[in-house]
Amino acid sequence: MNLQTRDATCGAVRAMQHGRIGFSLQQINAVADPGEVLYSKCLARFVEPDGTVRTRGEFATFPGASQVALAFGLDLLDLAFEWLACHPSDVLGCDLSDEIMANERSCMVLHDLLSRHSTLATRMVLEVAQPLKTPFAADLLGSARAIGYRVAMDRFGTGNALSTIPVDLVKIDACFAQHRLGNAAPILRDLVALASFAASIVVVEGIETYDQLETARCAGATHVQGFLLSEPTLPPVYSRSARAFKRRYRPASLPPQCSWHR
DSSP states (O other): OOHHHHHHHHHHHHHHHTTOEEEEEEEEEESSOTTOEEEEEEEEEEEOTTSOEEETHHHHTSTTOHHHHHHHHHHHHHHHHHHHHHOTTOOEEEEEOHHHHSSHHHHHHHHHHHHHTGGGGGGEEEEEOSOOOSHHHHHHHHHHHHHTOEEEEEEETSSOOOOSSOOSEEEEOHHHHTOOSSOHHHHHHHHHHHHHTTOSEEEEEOOOSHHHHHHHHHHTOSEEESTTTOOOOSSOSEEOOTTTOOOSOOOSOOOTTOOSOO
């Protein structure tokens, strides 16, 4: 058991109870005109009582964290809808985690959340990183697209095949832009060409240098995401206060030594 990760998981539980969760934003920029923003990706943050800022990845690998990750993902999505309601010109992207898509109950909770905010659907991109393994997950995404949400396949090229469910965007994993063994250009070009069969918008993630940006452009990508053009802050740019925070979903079980009460 990783003590540091366990502590981070417990910290995420406390942060959800007391409204100390939020997100920072990273833009997805057009290759032809980097000043043109397609949307901004929500990067999850939670804040410890002492002010320490942690990322979602700091607890996601803990064996007992799946239920916490499920609640965290749903709460973050709800928070993103709050942002959209207050920023009428913005478009946001949010991850749909494996935990959310894993079972029928969580898919039903998500469907209710998406339906409740259907007026904001055209300004939300739902990012899915793994192949759809259950029929209810596929049905959920189909229903979401019918309402008006856009769906993005994230981290393409890392083992997840193109889905049989129509998607609006394909995002190629950062490891291919940052490939340092040999020439990354042919690999990236082949991946972009393959992704183009599924969607007209192809985003290359992990762009940190101008050489990588040029490689993505030559490969045929339409958009890029990375620190070169948009470096997100570690502190959240938006979070919900404890008074305004309302839990939408409570995990059925928590990791050892964690409590919803301080």
